[in-house]
Amino acid sequence: MLERWGTVVARLLEAERRRWILWAPVAFGAGIAVYFGLSVEPPWWTLPVVVSGLAVGGCWSRWRCWPLQLGLWLAVAGFGLAALRTAGAAAPVLRVSTGVIELEGRVAEVEPMEQGAVRLLLDRLVWPVAEAGQAVPQRIRIRLRREAGDWFPGQRLRVPVVLMPPPRPAAPGAFDFARQAWFLGIGAVGYAVARPHPVDAGFVDAEGLFQRLAQGWSAWRHALTGRIVRAVGDAGLGEGCGAVAAALITGERGAVPPDLLQAYRDAGLAHILVIAGMHMSMVAGLAFVWLRAGLAAIPWIALRFPIKKWTAGGALAVIFGYLLISGAPVPTQRAFVMNAMMLVAVLIDRDALSLRSITWAALAILAWHPEAIIGASFQMSFAAVYALIAGYEVLGARLAVWRRRHWSGRLLAYPLGILLTTQIAGMATAFFTIYHFNRFATYGLLGNILAVPLVGFLVMPAALVAFCLLPFDLDAWGWVVMGWGIRWIGAIARWVSSLPGASVDLPAVPMPALLLFALGGLWLLLWRRPWRLAGLLGLVGGVMLYGLSRPPDLWLSETGTTMAVRAPDGRLAFSPGSSERVTRETWVRLSGGGKTPLAWYQVPQAAMTCGHASCQALVRGREILFQRVVAPPSCPSADLVVGTVLSLPCPAKAIGAHALKEGGARVLWLGTGGMEERDVAGWQGCRPWSPCLVPQ
Secondary structure, rough: HHHHHHHHHHHHHHHHOHHHHHHHHHHHHHHHHHHOOOOOOOOOOHHHHHHHHHHHHHHOOOOOOHHHHHHHHHHHHHHHHHOOOOOOOOOOOOOOOOEEEEEEEEEEEEOOOOOOOEEEEEEEEEOOOOOOOOOOOOEEEEEEEOOOOOOOOOOEEEEEEEEOOOOOOOOOOOOHHHHHHHHHHEEEEEEOOOOOOEOOOOOOOOHHHHHHHHHHHHHHHHHHHHHHHHHHHHHOOOOHHHHHHHHHHOOOOOOOOOOHHHHHHHHOOHHHHOOOOOHHHHHHHHHHHHHHHHHHHOOOHHHEEEHHHHHHHHHHHHHHHHHHHHHOOOOHHHHHHHHHHHHHHHHHOOOOHHHHHHHHHHHHHHHHHHHOOOOHHHHHHHHHHHHHHHHHHHHHHHHHHHHHHHHHHHHHHHHHHHHHHHHHHHHHHHHHHHHHOOOOOOOOHHHHHHHHHHHHHHHHOOOOHHHHHHHOOOOOOHHHHHHHHHHHHHHHHHHHOOOOOOEEEEEOOOOOHHHHHHHHHHHHOOOOOOOHHHHHHHHHHOOOOOOOHHOOOEEEEOOOOOOOEEEOOOOOEEOOOOOOOOHHHHHHEEEEEEEOOEEEEHHHHHEEOOOOOOOEEEEEOOEEEEEOOOOOOOOOOEEEEEEOOOOOOOOEEEHHHHHHHHHEEEEEEEOOEEEEEEEEEHOEEEEOOOHOOOOO
């Protein structure tokens, strides 16, 4: 037995040097994706049966097909780990909305929002007497509307609130906050109806050394955010500069003004606001160069000790501190693992940057947080890094020769490097950007060539200097210098985003198209042989599948109070009397119509007319009747009746308010051949974060 396991370990070590090992995170992630793609929670015996089958198959084949077996085992491990993570995150979830109730709880996190609002995460709650059968959440998230007060983690508050269950998606395929809340342990969301009152001013509620350290660190991050915002704000550098500076250090982006945030996105500069590879690499590089220069200036040390390894260790400590200060979101975790492996490679005299490092980074993050694979941060971060490493693996030697032989190469290396990097990363992440945000920045190259040098030469060096001066209480001027650079970057973002056609709104990408595109891209990037070009078929196929798809023709809200009809020009026309702002904006974004919902009379092409209690529309030859008050006394002539239940047996199809409440928001594709219908309940499936399996 020991001999067999020794053989397995030896083959694993040998496999690490082979190219096909780069597919390990793909197999591991495939198992995780299969689990999250299921519509029904798998029974407990699924995983043991699959593991037993693979074990029998492995013993029967005597390990002859090693790569395939390793891939199968990784897929099973990913599936099982996702199931364990889901079960481990189980917590009570509120089932119905509450009225105004008074709660007492401990502040776990403080997140500044725009216009002075604050969002608090509360745990260790003291509830009033709950109704029979009502689940009592352990963590809730509430919003305070412009409430003055210095809230800090560990503080106990008493606050009157209105709570609701985590909302379901506004449409099939939209962002699923209920699933995100499940893995965050958040059982309810809501808002405070009055100002919170501290139970004991200055009291910090924490049990055990670890909790006290965590609460203290969270409080210090919150204080650092306020310190940066005040320092930049006192310098009069403009609205939003302090919030952006804090976002680059502590990762708290909630206070960034929405218009400035949108300008960054439309200019292709949204990655600057996310602490990811660029920021971590800049900090690691600056720390490495400064530490090595300082040690090299001392001949007695430089001539006797391996200062390169010393500086690699120092840079590793610096980026680990940056990871903790940022709150460790997924892009920052990925960037830290990548840079840490590069620095560890320097310590052990190995090649610092390769596709193997990103392979281990992906495996590490998926093992720690399997649910990250379905998020925009993970997908876009790894798509960009895989493409950059593979691209420079092909082009690096040619660029190095051109740089050595031509004086123009040395002069233009940096700006052309930014252009090439932006182009490669932009092409790799474009499809994922459209899938998650339904928007594409046209002038991303222009924005990055103007803004990235400011980040590298001014913003991040000033931030590092400010940290060095922080123990001496001299950090304010460092934050101010950082704010200057951010002010100029903001001006660039606003100018680029104001250019004609700076951003293009596009409809939602179907999941099959995204999968085909992703697999084609991986096949193209991970192989070196000529067969890698077969990946182009996947890329082209994904784009063609997206081009052949069309958005829904009819959109219905969960409450039954809002209907939208898609006109031939792509715009949505909304029925009157709707107050569901988030729902309407989500529908417009998913349909590729921008951000602003339009009333029915603003879109004449929709052929929609509305009165006080009903709307009529003609969509692709089908007549739609939207009735909000009472059922018609007789059978209507419409092909589809929405919002009420027909009292008579009629040929028309009816979707009543009860069906909408049970199934959630739904979309319909209409045509002469029939109607295709899809609702949120069917899209979510019967999973722990959907209503059918919420813990009692």
